[in-house]
Amino acid sequence: MNIFYEITNFLSDLTRPHSNQIAVGFVATILVIFGTDIVHLVKEPIKKLHFLLRLTILITLSAFGFSILTNVSNRLVSDFLISLPDRWFSVVVITGFVALGIIAEKKKFM
Numbered sequence: 001m002n003i004f005y006e007i008t009n010f011l012s013d014l015t016r017p018h019s020n021q022i023a024v025g026f027v028a029t030i031l032v033i034f035g036t037d038i039v040h041l042v043k044e045p046i047k048k049l050h051f052l053l054r055l056t057i058l059i060t061l062s063a064f065g066f067s068i069l070t071n072v073s074n075r076l077v078s079d080f081l082i083s084l085p086d087r088w089f090s091v092v093v094i095t096g097f098v099a100l101g102i103i104a105e106k107k108k109f110m
Helices: 002-046 051-083 086-106
Strands: none
Touching: 002 051, 002 086, 051 086
């Protein structure tokens, strides 16, 4: 068990300085996987509106909604990663990206 802690601490020391970039990777991957679902959630209630109003809403969502969501989510994920102890940092990062890969595979993104 001691070797496990040594390996995870070593990996955490290597990757912790890059926690903001790792958070961007998490958030961007989540938005790629679930972005279509978010757009469909918005499109359903507005489908009876006039074409120009629908277009304006979807452009606003794409231009501003996803950017705000990315910035807010990135800060939250980055703060969460920074708060993790060394022995859990690399485990959470690796497990998180593997889980996102599995979800992407199930949603036919790979």
